[in-house]
Amino acid sequence: MRISLRSKLIISFLAVIIICGLVATLIAMRLIGTSIISQAQDKVRIDLNSARHIYQDEIQKVKALLRLSAQRFFMKDAILEGDTETLKRELEKIRKMESLDVLTLADRNGWVIARARNPSGYVDNQANDELISLALSGREVLGATVIVTREELIKEGTDLAERAYIKFVPTPKAKPTLETVETSGMMIKAAAPVFGYDGGLIGVLYGGNLLNRNYEIVDEVKEIVYQGVKYKGKDIGTATIFQRDLRISTNVQRDDGSRAIGTRVSEEVYEQVLVKGLPWIDRAFVVNNWYIAAYEPIKDIKGKIIGILYVGILEEKFIDMRKKAIVWFLGITLAGMLIALIVSSFLAEGVLQPIKRLLFASGQWAKGNLEYRIKTTRKDEIAELSETFNSMASSLKERDDKLKEYTSQQIMKSERLATLGQLAAGVAHEINNPLGAVLMYAHLALEDLQEKDVLRENLEKTVTEASRCKSIVKGLLDFARQTEPKVEESDINETLQRTLAIVENQALFQNVKVSKDFCPSLPKVFMDVSQMQQVFTNIVLNGAEAMEGKGEMTVSTRMAADNEYIEIEFSDTGCGIAPENHEKIFDPFYTTKEIGRGTGLGLSISHGIIARHDGTIEVKSQPGRGTSFIIRLPLTSKSG
Numbered sequence: 001m002r003i004s005l006r007s008k009l010i011i012s013f014l015a016v017i018i019i020c021g022l023v024a025t026l027i028a029m030r031l032i033g034t035s036i037i038s039q040a041q042d043k044v045r046i047d048l049n050s051a052r053h054i055y056q057d058e059i060q061k062v063k064a065l066l067r068l069s070a071q072r073f074f075m076k077d078a079i080l081e082g083d084t085e086t087l088k089r090e091l092e093k094i095r096k097m098e099s100l101d102v103l104t105l106a107d108r109n110g111w112v113i114a115r116a117r118n119p120s121g122y123v124d125n126q127a128n129d130e131l132i133s134l135a136l137s138g139r140e141v142l143g144a145t146v147i148v149t150r151e152e153l154i155k156e157g158t159d160l161a162e163r164a165y166i167k168f169v170p171t172p173k174a175k176p177t178l179e180t181v182e183t184s185g186m187m188i189k190a191a192a193p194v195f196g197y198d199g200g201l202i203g204v205l206y207g208g209n210l211l212n213r214n215y216e217i218v219d220e221v222k223e224i225v226y227q228g229v230k231y232k233g234k235d236i237g238t239a240t241i242f243q244r245d246l247r248i249s250t251n252v253q254r255d256d257g258s259r260a261i262g263t264r265v266s267e268e269v270y271e272q273v274l275v276k277g278l279p280w281i282d283r284a285f286v287v288n289n290w291y292i293a294a295y296e297p298i299k300d301i302k303g304k305i306i307g308i309l310y311v312g313i314l315e316e317k318f319i320d321m322r323k324k325a326i327v328w329f330l331g332i333t334l335a336g337m338l339i340a341l342i343v344s345s346f347l348a349e350g351v352l353q354p355i356k357r358l359l360f361a362s363g364q365w366a367k368g369n370l371e372y373r374i375k376t377t378r379k380d381e382i383a384e385l386s387e388t389f390n391s392m393a394s395s396l397k398e399r400d401d402k403l404k405e406y407t408s409q410q411i412m413k414s415e416r417l418a419t420l421g422q423l424a425a426g427v428a429h430e431i432n433n434p435l436g437a438v439l440m441y442a443h444l445a446l447e448d449l450q451e452k453d454v455l456r457e458n459l460e461k462t463v464t465e466a467s468r469c470k471s472i473v474k475g476l477l478d479f480a481r482q483t484e485p486k487v488e489e490s491d492i493n494e495t496l497q498r499t500l501a502i503v504e505n506q507a508l509f510q511n512v513k514v515s516k517d518f519c520p521s522l523p524k525v526f527m528d529v530s531q532m533q534q535v536f537t538n539i540v541l542n543g544a545e546a547m548e549g550k551g552e553m554t555v556s557t558r559m560a561a562d563n564e565y566i567e568i569e570f571s572d573t574g575c576g577i578a579p580e581n582h583e584k585i586f587d588p589f590y591t592t593k594e595i596g597r598g599t600g601l602g603l604s605i606s607h608g609i610i611a612r613h614d615g616t617i618e619v620k621s622q623p624g625r626g627t628s629f630i631i632r633l634p635l636t637s638k639s640g
Contacts, residue, residue, distance in 0.1 A: 013344035017337050025333055040292040040318045041281050047311045048294035051221045062208050063143035063190040065098050070192035070205045079202050084114050091116035102156045103207035117157045131301055135191035136204050143190035144301040150183040164212045169262035173285045175270045185212045186243040186307055211241050212248040222251050231317045242308035245270050252287050260287045273297050273308050283315055290315040370397035439466045485528030485612055492557055493518045495529055499536040508544045517556035525633050527613055535606040539570045539629050546574030571628040577621040
């Protein structure tokens with residue numbers, strides 16, 4: 001299936017946009033989710049600090065109340081005078097006025113003198129109570145959270161024991177337990193020593209508030225910290241006081257809208273806070289909903305963990321915030337991707353326009369319209385490519401023009417040679433017989449003449465010129481025939497040796513030094529030995545004539561650089577050839593020799609023989625510096 005470049009560019013842009021968009025969306029979703037939850041956790045951590053301060057303020061409030069009450073004169077007088085009725089009456093007034101659940105006076109040995117809530121109650125000793133014992137021994141006001149047994153609560157009033165009695169409610173994710181009911185209570189309690197007028201210790205006043213089913217602290221936390229804000233009909237923030245893992249005071253609601261008293265904390269929070277004694281700030285399942293929650297342990301006067309203080313924010317709000325943020329981000333991302341797609345479409349079109357111009361130009365050049373040029377006003381890589389294409393078109397046109405000119409010359413030359421060959425063959429055949437007759441009769445006449453006959457010199461000149469004509473006719477016939485070579489596997493070095501042995505005995509070579517530089521490891525080639533000897537002879541004789549019988553000729557053989565040809569080079573120290581004549585020397589009848597010394601056919605014939613052997617002949621020459629002819633013959637001849 002063919003896909004256009006425009007489609008490929010748009011698909012590529014779109015792929016990059018989608019990948020970047022997806023990566024950015026995934027990262028953003030994670031960052032948004034993490035950021036929102038992190039902010040919620042930071043807030044609930046601050047909320048827990050606020051709840052702790054409210055809880056500690058309640059302890060300090062009870063301590064301050066006990067301190068002030070222990071300093072009242074009626075108490076000192078009544079203790080010193082043993083007036084228990086006055087003590088009971090006045091303590092009850094203070095208890096009701098200050099909204100205390102318990103207010104009791106004991107002597108310096110811990111024996112109860114008067115109970116405000118239960119005047120007719122037990123007379124017992126409280127010296128073993130840790131908080132009272134520390135207050136008596138340290139003679140200072142102490143306050144803490146304590147666990148009070150059911151027996152002790154009954155002493156203060158059976159209604160307190162009833163408030164402390166809580167049945168366990170099955171709770172999802174809670175730690176499994178065999179317990180089903182809680183009978184003891186958790187109380188904010190303070191103890192203040194009572195001193196006589198002489199400063200001696202005469203008793204201890206203790207009291208406090210039972211936290212079981214007491215909602216003042218948790219509701220105060222909700223009101224101060226969360227200001228009663230609701231989300232989808234639910235309280236956005238909640239607070240709880242746990243006795244161990246049991247909710248004894250809370251504004252977390254069940255599905256029916258009642259307070260979730262008797263439900264328990266989740267197992268993972270149990271392990272973290274009650275077992276390890278570490279705070280917990282994370283999402284947690286609270287009764288029937290997920291909250292971003294914060295828990296920390298509540299400890300007694302000796303640092304023992306006896307409960308948990310909790311605050312939490314409804315997670316649903318933050319989940320919805322995260323969803324909205326993600327939806328907005330996705331909308332912005334999709335809008336950005338759409339805009340990017342539109343922009344990429346325009347950009348792709350902008351990139352493709354110059355490419356289309358290049359394609360059109362290529363089509364024009366392919367059709368032969370090398371005059372066509374690409375016009376561009378851009379200054380970029382495409383513009384550089386267009387300029388390169390224009391330069392290429394100019395080079396092609398220049399080469400095309402040269403090729404046409406060369407082809408035209410070759411055609412004219414071929415036609416001329418063909419015509420000349422036909423003419424030469426016709427002329428040679430026509431004049432060869434009469435020319436032979438002239439020579440024969442001239443020789444017969446010479447035989448009949450005396451040595452001193454005045455006609456003899458003229459007849460000898462006739463024989464010479466007729467012989468010259470016969471040589472020209474033979475050259476014409478050789479040129480016209482272009483006999484196909486009869487190739488056989490031959491040794492170039494051996495052929496050269498035979499050729500040079502023949503010509504070196506001629507008078508022309510008496511003062512010519514012939515140097516041979518033959519490569520001994522040359523492979524044999526397929527060639528017509530007689531034709532190749534004719535070529536070598538022509539070149540060697542031309543060299544000797546160019547040196548006018550005096551100089552040095554070097555003949556060398558070697559393998560060509562491509563190892564597919566053998567090269568034979570003939571170099572002389574003669575007069576050289578002018579550059580403008582390099583292309584003419586292989587033309588028929590072209591010669592620079594004096595009239596009567598050559599026909600101008602030797603190199604033409606040699607060029608034809610080399611061509612028929614699928615080889616090449618090249619000339620290198622400079623006037624006054626000699627000439628070199630380089631023949632290249634293939635190792636495997638097509639003719640063969």
